[in-house]
Amino acid sequence: MSTVFLAFLAAIVVLGPLVALHEWGHYIVARLCGVKVLTYSIGFGPKLFGWTSKKTGINYRLSALPLGGYVKMLDEREGEVAESEKHLAFNNQTPLKKIAIAAAGPLMNFIIAIFLFWVLFLTPSEQLNTRIGSVLPNTPAAIANLPVGDKIIAIDDHFVQTWEEINYRLADRMGETGTLQVAVQPYTANNNTNTVAAIKSYQVPLHSFMQGDDRGQDALASLGVLPWQPHIEPVIGKLTADGAAIRQGMQVGDKLLSINGVDVHDWISATYIIRDNPETLLDFMVLRDGQSVKLQIMPQGKKDNMGHHIGQIGAAVVPVDVDVVVPDEYKTMVAYSPLAALGKSFDKTAQLTTMTLSSMGKMISGMIGLDNLSGPITIAKVAKQSFEISWEMVLSTTAIISLSLAVLNLLPIPVLDGGHILYYSVELIRGKPLSEGVQAMGFNLGLLLLLGFMILAIGNDISRLL
Numbered sequence: 001m002s003t004v005f006l007a008f009l010a011a012i013v014v015l016g017p018l019v020a021l022h023e024w025g026h027y028i029v030a031r032l033c034g035v036k037v038l039t040y041s042i043g044f045g046p047k048l049f050g051w052t053s054k055k056t057g058i059n060y061r062l063s064a065l066p067l068g069g070y071v072k073m074l075d076e077r078e079g080e081v082a083e084s085e086k087h088l089a090f091n092n093q094t095p096l097k098k099i100a101i102a103a104a105g106p107l108m109n110f111i112i113a114i115f116l117f118w119v120l121f122l123t124p125s126e127q128l129n130t131r132i133g134s135v136l137p138n139t140p141a142a143i144a145n146l147p148v149g150d151k152i153i154a155i156d157d158h159f160v161q162t163w164e165e166i167n168y169r170l171a172d173r174m175g176e177t178g179t180l181q182v183a184v185q186p187y188t189a190n191n192n193t194n195t196v197a198a199i200k201s202y203q204v205p206l207h208s209f210m211q212g213d214d215r216g217q218d219a220l221a222s223l224g225v226l227p228w229q230p231h232i233e234p235v236i237g238k239l240t241a242d243g244a245a246i247r248q249g250m251q252v253g254d255k256l257l258s259i260n261g262v263d264v265h266d267w268i269s270a271t272y273i274i275r276d277n278p279e280t281l282l283d284f285m286v287l288r289d290g291q292s293v294k295l296q297i298m299p300q301g302k303k304d305n306m307g308h309h310i311g312q313i314g315a316a317v318v319p320v321d322v323d324v325v326v327p328d329e330y331k332t333m334v335a336y337s338p339l340a341a342l343g344k345s346f347d348k349t350a351q352l353t354t355m356t357l358s359s360m361g362k363m364i365s366g367m368i369g370l371d372n373l374s375g376p377i378t379i380a381k382v383a384k385q386s387f388e389i390s391w392e393m394v395l396s397t398t399a400i401i402s403l404s405l406a407v408l409n410l411l412p413i414p415v416l417d418g419g420h421i422l423y424y425s426v427e428l429i430r431g432k433p434l435s436e437g438v439q440a441m442g443f444n445l446g447l448l449l450l451l452g453f454m455i456l457a458i459g460n461d462i463s464r465l466l
Helices: 003-032 083-088 095-122 163-171 219-223 267-275 338-365 376-389 391-409 417-430 436-465
Strands: 037-052 059-073 125-128 151-155 178-185 200-206 236-239 255-259 282-288 291-297 300-303 309-312 315-317 331-334
Touching (some): 003 059, 003 095, 003 391, 095 338, 095 417, 151 163, 255 267, 267 309
Antiparallel strands (some): 236 315
């Protein structure tokens, strides 16, 4: 099967249930509120197949365009309604019922995200603890002298237990200039670190953190701290025929000593320097036959699988075919009781919701670029990659997408659920709905705004592909 088809299939598997359950939220609350439902559709456009319930008369259908769905309800604004059924029409319901029906879809997406996070937190797993494995040169962490081997326990006074939590806290500072407060617990051989006196605080400088960075670095790499990774000697084992390295004289067996004056102790740190400097002439010092040899190599600019601009020289080390043993001081077992897992899932949902809204605000204000906006193509690629990694990654990806759908739909933009809620809230306050003319104008503006965002998001997706 082609990669494109697999990505499309993965997106359908992930998005399909989210759309169905979002619309089911509208559907079930509408029926509970006494509104007559006419159509429940997954997808837009021409009907692929469907059926009509003999008991309720509701038409259930699957439509051709799998980018959403809709619940059509009886409404006097959309056609003739018999006198005997006017009390069943949506437009004749109280504002509170209308708000409940409109909010039910996003609420269902929040519930899905909380449930999936709960399942993930319930699953015990051995993970790398937050002890710093390495600090990348010329990064904020290096400037602040964060010590390798110490455990990160808090970011900006927020307690953290996993690298994922650290990543989210850092992502929340995207685009900002200022100081990041990092609390660490020094490592001691006798593991006697559970005292307040042992904790040290570091002030890490941030300058437009991750802003305008198209290299695809995650927040950890941008800060300059990495979890523990196995030590791989930076000895060249393979060179590609058309790579920059072989063209500039690098040979199999060369051991990297430094790049642009920065000492290289392992292959991982070397790859980060190369990746971060596409189309930049770099000075390499290598050890060859006991002699130091200087080379000048310009990494070729390439696009990675997510469309990020990175540097490559066409070199690799000899694969190490041994089982990797993680030192005990870098491991931790993460497990929660059902109740604790539920609390963690609520906390994570709240944190990601806040971070999403903050990111939107930063894009509008210009603190971070609009190129961070992603569309359906990127969603499909991420969904496909999650299936290639593990079932836990599939659940995590699905939860994050569901949460994003909830937040997006609650934005107060006419056409979206949040726009409807805004109109019905005004109706609740005024005692009567806004005029149809005002509502229509709002919907047209909202449609243009939403269309603009979609064009921008899909344009970003295409630029990453190209």
